[in-house]
Amino acid sequence: MPTHKLRVIPLGGLGEIGKNMMALEYGNDIVVIDAGLMFPSEEMLGVDLLIPDISYLLARQKDLRGIVITHGHEDHIGALPYILSRIAPPIYATKFTRELILVELKQRGVKTGAKLNLVRPGSRITLGKFTIEFFSVCHSIPDSVGLIIHTPLGIVVHSGDFKIDYTPVISEATNFSQLASLGAKGVLLLLSDSTYAELPGYTPSEMVVSDTLDRIISEAKGRVIVTTFASLVSREQQVFDVAVKHGRRVFIVGRSMKEIVSMALKTGYLTAPPGIICRLDELKTLPHNRVIVLSTGSQGEPTSALVRMANRDPSSRVQIIPGDTVVISATPIPGNEALVSKTTDSLFRQGANVIYDKLAQVHVHGHGSQEELKLLLNLVKPKFFVPVHGEYRHLSLHASLARSMGIPKDNIFVLDNGDILELGQDSGKVVARTHVGVIYVSGLITGELDNAVLRDRKLLSRDGVVVVTIAVDAENATLAEKPRIITRGLIDTGGERKLIEKGRDVVLAALDHDKRRLSEPSFVDARVKDSLTRFFHEQIHRRPVIITVVVEVGKTQREPTS
């Protein structure tokens, strides 16, 4: 008989796409699934990235049995370099995932005591009261797994990120027969990927892309440049395969593409016949119709190889030649649309023929659509259901799918990060919340996001800053010199001088009222701010940040004492 309830505590990844982290807790045993990062939205000015808040785990370190990783995408492994300096439980990952984690830790120069254990689909590990089995799922990166977690209360299935592809290009098809047999016996809880819960129907197979690539490359008279996510190894395999078929050689550009292709070739996730991959200095020796370039830059990243080609960056070793065909074999991640469009436009301007998602099926995504989500629900037949990995609308729509398939409303939980869901054998309830803040990484600073700082940056970004220096001769209750005004980011140089002169008069007039109070810096500060705020609003309808510096001059000074 179970003596505890099972606690399900999402620490990241719910109500957002990114920074996935889910804790399962039974008595004194906690296991964590994934530790991802997230890229900030536009309004989080100056923030490099976001990671999950692990305060809950820090307070329970002695109970933390391990972190299990489902696959090697940044939103599942990217927080490890930041959290492993504070906690160091054993980590469990499949081979390809483990390689990517090692790269990540090395890049950030992180040394950790955490042990990085290798697991395989089909293998089993025991972490406290949890026994975890890994099963293959099909996703847009090799070696992705879902989890079957045996707990004292019953079986928990975690889908990982998945789609159903009966004809995957590499890696195994999602292993559903095992899940079906579990479903027949009874599963307590399903946690399932909601990313594409908006999309009706099925996600097409990777094979569809092979056909498109084959057609494009057979029709292209010149060079073909293909860009995709570096970790989308199956796409790279497709490129190698069509290259072989059409007698073209492949040139690889972009740091992450080179690294991952090389790692995938070494570890056997990618196969290429000898001689098909060439060194860049051989590029000029081949006729154009014998060339495929495989490049980074599918998201329009400003320093990527493709963007440097698009911008005719002289440091780029590959330059666009009119007649090149560029295939953008990816879709923009939300937030990257403008960068990708800009890159596409620049490539067209260079005379390239660009083929992208709107024009042909050059990409299929890695998450299941509605019919696939329903199939999983149907096979697993869980008593309780928690949609994971999605914005609130995705979770909500996934919950609706589950209801439409007969799971009672009270057994479906659309959770927020920080909710503590307690499941018994027959019922579940959110019993409490643990604080999860927005933890940012910005340069070398990591901390909980302070809205005051963001508000200041927002103000500064719109209307800039005005620094006003007031030198006061306090003894004589006069200004020792005219107010000085320096602006940055307020107005262009053309209009600046006149505006500043007027502003100076405004400050003078404001301080003239009550000369005896010139010795009170807070009085001077308030007067300057009030008068200039009004002035800039009236003159140009702008509200810059105003900083007043009040310096007393003309009295006996002392040397700094530090």
Place this chain on the structure above:
Amino acid sequence: MPTHKLRVIPLGGLGEIGKNMMALEYGNDIVVIDAGLMFPSEEMLGVDLLIPDISYLLARQKDLRGIVITHGHEDHIGALPYILSRIAPPIYATKFTRELILVELKQRGVKTGAKLNLVRPGSRITLGKFTIEFFSVCHSIPDSVGLIIHTPLGIVVHSGDFKIDYTPVISEATNFSQLASLGAKGVLLLLSDSTYAELPGYTPSEMVVSDTLDRIISEAKGRVIVTTFASLVSREQQVFDVAVKHGRRVFIVGRSMKEIVSMALKTGYLTAPPGIICRLDELKTLPHNRVIVLSTGSQGEPTSALVRMANRDPSSRVQIIPGDTVVISATPIPGNEALVSKTTDSLFRQGANVIYDKLAQVHVHGHGSQEELKLLLNLVKPKFFVPVHGEYRHLSLHASLARSMGIPKDNIFVLDNGDILELGQDSGKVVARTHVGVIYVSGLITGELDNAVLRDRKLLSRDGVVVVTIAVDAENATLAEKPRIITRGLIDTGGERKLIEKGRDVVLAALDHDKRRLSEPSFVDARVKDSLTRFFHEQIHRRPVIITVVVEVGKTQREPTS
């Protein structure tokens, strides 16, 4: 015999979607087509909107015969309030368009000497050597027209923004028979809308949306809230029609929606049986299944009616009730995706069932897809072709379509804003460029965008600002007090004090080297900037904007002389 060439000079709208403005010039006669605005991209910090550069027109004012407007969208009329203070040629617009221009001028408080002339589809005006005929086109706003422009060199056809809809909900179907007969006689030049040149096939008819709305509203058990573009009057008509059919009343919320619906009812573009539109205070008296709310906010605009509902803004007179169905009958304009997603998520959180473009066909757009563009090219059979209204990729793909239909490559011109294309009867060539700057409106300032200001705002937005005050006792070559450091937007309050103290020591050490030069402000400034830049980079990997204020104290001061 024509004595001049025809000049085609795009002043805005090419290589971008927005701020459309095209000048046609023959000898001493210039006519301008449209005068639109554009919303800035994210990186144009602090910019409210962009308008075309009219320097070319200012230099040729005496030749400017008029501005012809194709329809009332902001990207075609929105610059009028800003340019009519500088030029005041007669303006020609259809009735609905004219009403919107009047609203626009009134809102901005613009008084102009420019005459606002009314034209109708089928009517003709003569402007210098140009005779212009207006023909109906189907678009997402009533009273849209294309132009048939008779010039001494031949006929120019301008498509306006158009799609082909054989079953439009209101307004006339695009009038193509006239174009076909022109095509048979010979057309010199076609200027055609490229916005959706990426999309294969045909754009669906508005009627498709009627069916979807009908189904949603017949199935909804509670209230239905529909949001769309205020100017999309045909969609509003559809909402009224289904309301009548299903015995629901319509409540209108949001300023622009109220204004445009009221104007469209008055002018006859919209018809609603008496009693179908109700006042908001009647909302509570009706059962939920008798209510439709028609609202602004389809782009997630932060102050719109729908967003205030989504955020439970207490000032909103309509609040979401669980069980409400919200129909977002629009797609996000590029750049607005995140705002729309956020609004959708908030509505789901309130318990609404939200139906949007990914889930059902609740919107069709207003521009023709590839087959429609080909049909127009086929009917008009122009000698020369200039794709207009699109990003570079759209223009480029539209040009490819034209080539595939047999227009010779040398007769197709993918232009940039500012290009001066000269057409003779048999050949054409870009002969020169006129300068077109990026003209911004920011509060009350209008001017050419200064990259230095934008660069400063970008820096400020990332890492904030640091103001360092150095009080120098020049006579004694000492610092009169410790350096003062104020930061805004750099670091949260928790970490600030310690960092600033350290920074102060760094500045002191940097100035200590060469005390005799303390009287040189530029020396002090350079030392402070160098040392602190290095310090912040080492400590926190950030590069704030550093402003140094050097004040001399302790010598005889003088009263300000202003």
